[in-house]
Amino acid sequence: MVQMVDICKEYPGVRALDKVNFRVRKGEIRALIGENGAGKSTLMKILTGAESPTSGEIFLDGHPIDRMTPAISERLGIACVYQNLFLAEHLTVAENVWMGCFPSRLGLVSKKRLVEKTRKVLAEIGYQEVIDPSDRVKDLTASQQGMVAIVRAISRDARVVIFDEPTAVLAEREVEELFRVIRLLQQKHLAVIYISHRLEEIFEVCGTITVLKDGRYAGDAVTAGTTEPELIAMMVGRELTGSHHDPTRKIGGELLRAEHITNERLNDCSITVREGEIVGIYGLVGAGRTEFSRALFGGDPITGGTIAIRGEVVALKNPRRAIDRGISLVPEDRRRHGLALQLSVKHNLNLPVYRKNGRLGFVRRKIEREISDRYIRQMSIRTPSADQKVKNLSGGNQQKVVLGKWLANQSRVFIMDEPTNGIDVGAKEEIYSLINQLAQTGSGIICISSYMPELMGLCDRIVVMNNGRTVANVDRTDFQEAHLLRLAIQSADAERVSEK
Amino acid sequence: MMAVIVLWTVLSLRNKYFLTGDNIQNIMLQMAIQGVIGVGAVVVILTGGIDLSVGSVVGIVNILLATLITAGHMPISVGILLVVLLATGFGLINGILVFDLKLPPFIATLGTMTILRGATLLISKGSNVFGLPRAISAFAQDKFLGMPYLFCVLIVVTVVVEFILRRTNFGRYVYALGSNPEAARLSGVNTRLVTYGTYMLAGLLGGVAGSMETARLWMGVPTTGTTYELDAIAVAVLGGASLMGAEGNAYGAFIGALLMTTIYNGAVILGIDANYTKVFVGAVLVITVAVDQLRKRRSGQ
Numbered sequence: 078m079v080q081m082v083d084i085c086k087e088y089p090g091v092r093a094l095d096k097v098n099f100r101v102r103k104g105e106i107r108a109l110i111g112e113n114g115a116g117k118s119t120l121m122k123i124l125t126g127a128e129s130p131t132s133g134e135i136f137l138d139g140h141p142i143d144r145m146t147p148a149i150s151e152r153l154g155i156a157c158v159y160q161n162l163f164l165a166e167h168l169t170v171a172e173n174v175w176m177g178c179f180p181s182r183l184g185l186v187s188k189k190r191l192v193e194k195t196r197k198v199l200a201e202i203g204y205q206e207v208i209d210p211s212d213r214v215k216d217l218t219a220s221q222q223g224m225v226a227i228v229r230a231i232s233r234d235a236r237v238v239i240f241d242e243p244t245a246v247l248a249e250r251e252v253e254e255l256f257r258v259i260r261l262l263q264q265k266h267l268a269v270i271y272i273s274h275r276l277e278e279i280f281e282v283c284g285t286i287t288v289l290k291d292g293r294y295a296g297d298a299v300t301a302g303t304t305e306p307e308l309i310a311m312m313v314g315r316e317l318t319g320s321h322h323d324p325t326r327k328i329g330g331e332l333l334r335a336e337h338i339t340n341e342r343l344n345d346c347s348i349t350v351r352e353g354e355i356v357g358i359y360g361l362v363g364a365g366r367t368e369f370s371r372a373l374f375g376g377d378p379i380t381g382g383t384i385a386i387r388g389e390v391v392a393l394k395n396p397r398r399a400i401d402r403g404i405s406l407v408p409e410d411r412r413r414h415g416l417a418l419q420l421s422v423k424h425n426l427n428l429p430v431y432r433k434n435g436r437l438g439f440v441r442r443k444i445e446r447e448i449s450d451r452y453i454r455q456m457s458i459r460t461p462s463a464d465q466k467v468k469n470l471s472g473g474n475q476q477k478v479v480l481g482k483w484l485a486n487q488s489r490v491f492i493m494d495e496p497t498n499g500i501d502v503g504a505k506e507e508i509y510s511l512i513n514q515l516a517q518t519g520s521g522i523i524c525i526s527s528y529m530p531e532l533m534g535l536c537d538r539i540v541v542m543n544n545g546r547t548v549a550n551v552d553r554t555d556f557q558e559a560h561l562l563r564l565a566i567q568s569a570d571a572e573r574v575s576e577k
Numbered sequence: 578m579m580a581v582i583v584l585w586t587v588l589s590l591r592n593k594y595f596l597t598g599d600n601i602q603n604i605m606l607q608m609a610i611q612g613v614i615g616v617g618a619v620v621v622i623l624t625g626g627i628d629l630s631v632g633s634v635v636g637i638v639n640i641l642l643a644t645l646i647t648a649g650h651m652p653i654s655v656g657i658l659l660v661v662l663l664a665t666g667f668g669l670i671n672g673i674l675v676f677d678l679k680l681p682p683f684i685a686t687l688g689t690m691t692i693l694r695g696a697t698l699l700i701s702k703g704s705n706v707f708g709l710p711r712a713i714s715a716f717a718q719d720k721f722l723g724m725p726y727l728f729c730v731l732i733v734v735t736v737v738v739e740f741i742l743r744r745t746n747f748g749r750y751v752y753a754l755g756s757n758p759e760a761a762r763l764s765g766v767n768t769r770l771v772t773y774g775t776y777m778l779a780g781l782l783g784g785v786a787g788s789m790e791t792a793r794l795w796m797g798v799p800t801t802g803t804t805y806e807l808d809a810i811a812v813a814v815l816g817g818a819s820l821m822g823a824e825g826n827a828y829g830a831f832i833g834a835l836l837m838t839t840i841y842n843g844a845v846i847l848g849i850d851a852n853y854t855k856v857f858v859g860a861v862l863v864i865t866v867a868v869d870q871l872r873k874r875r876s877g878q
Contacts, residue, residue, distance in 0.1 A: 079799070102843040182850065376762075396762060397767060398767075400764075400765040414763055415760055415761075415763070416757065416758075416760055417761065417823070418756060418757065418759050419752075419755075420753065424749060424753070427749070428753055428766065429747050429764045432746060432765065435745075435746045438747060440744055440746060440748075442744070486765075537757065
């Protein structure tokens, strides 16, 4: 029914998809799996017209589609149910279902007809008794909201329905219910594409599987004829792009120890880092890595657990306390959380240390200038002057400004969340060698990354996170892609089994 | 600045009275109060906030000061100190509403604006307060080196606030907060104190402006200061402040006040209908900001 042939997608400096082939037939439920950044979302965005491919062809029922936009895609019957659903919460179920194509007469929408038509589609999945068309969407449960999104797809005569991590917000029982409806769609001869990290779900509901790896097609499989270890083996097996690990570093005393950290998003997370040590945090998207890093930095409150710095238990009520204790955070989204973009390089570099270096609240401009000059030189930040606005720098140089500001603060623990995100290859190498330099001078580094080879090349240890908890602490000698990925994926299954 | 020079040149060519000492002193006098609250508005706008309450602060300060001095027999200096402190307190309330209760600044200060205006009318029972000593009005009329005292106050305020913004940690934090509050917080900036500080500074300047207004009016008028908050914002924006935060300075507000006053003054001199003047000022405001936006987009490309 849908066939995607040799799809390539290039972003400046990155090839997100490289000659990917993908097909799904009528009445088929096909899983699309792969590690973080394997290109699943990009591929589906191309299918729904949200992104256009650099090259490659899409066929629908054997007819080539030469142009794909969200509107065309919807008319062709391709619908997507996202993990965070895009519904207008304050409107009713009926309004949400028909949004964008209200059944109207002369521009007037008949409420009665709207409700009637909605009830009819709800009946198709057996929900006419459960959801009332005039309910407001915000009053429904997460799983019912998901059903509204599905009904919306059916109402438009969808022929292909894409589920993108649909179970992330659902409880066990609701997952069963979702699977029932998905099988119903299958019986109606719709094609279903199912994206999930949870392999056991795939074995339960999907018939066939396509595996992506680093933007490439890694193979197809039939669920009945494969096993979890086989699939994991297909998802990994990349070449390590050069090791950045430096075995000469001396590991010293303990800098930071966090134990049993718990809050809204975290459940019993622990990590330690010592002088000169680089510790990685690996986990799938949504495992709670960023939340953990923010909790360690006092950026989000914690409700349980302890943080000790050099053996002394401290309460990090806000980032200021953490900064004064020598902890620093290089956030994942540096433009939103790391930098004041309209301000100068100098201003940004000095931001954490104005407090320390000022006299009676006045800025000592000589020191301010010295600090910015020193760290522009030391970090080789390429900028025409210290007064240049940060927004005019490249991504790599912006990242160096973030790092530089913490060096200026004499921090000893650096928590880096995806430090090479959106940075070109050359600048990446520079960041790696900076991380190593920092460790060499006795700082402790916690490095979060979605890209496993990066962590394996850099770290002494990797802590694996899964579903809001830290589940393993793996030493460098035991680094194995398949092993780490299994920890990141499988423990979720184990937990759900134990909940049963 | 360019706009001011152009306007002055045109006006002085069209009317020989424009560039006389009398008229210049007139402009100085007229722009003083708007300038002071404009400077206050800039500080708040720099953090990405807004203060709509300043006009009502001027009003309540005017009534309270007049009442304290006439009915309360309080020395002028003590009275001024007291009302300025009180105005700073109103600013702190705004800061708490905005930071701790997370109200949008527009709504928070709209609330305090309405409350304070109501309180002013209650205190004065809606009638003017007369009987202020001559010394007060003398302050509005006397001059120092040819400049009215009120204008001197504006100069001092501009210089001091400009200094605070440029040379103190607080000033650096104000810009950082306006550019990216989350980045500022994660860089160890005490965003609570900075937010309090900006609204308190705006309140304080509202108190100063209210005292100046009392000197200028030589009485307490319960409705005075109405729509001053909008003048203050216009002055700040004309002076180059961006409502998105992190752009602008105190000196800009001074120029903005000069520009606006020049337009009003010029219109009077040329005998243009005052109602047309309003239209013109509004147009200038829109055009100035539009031109600024265009220029920025150009340089961005």
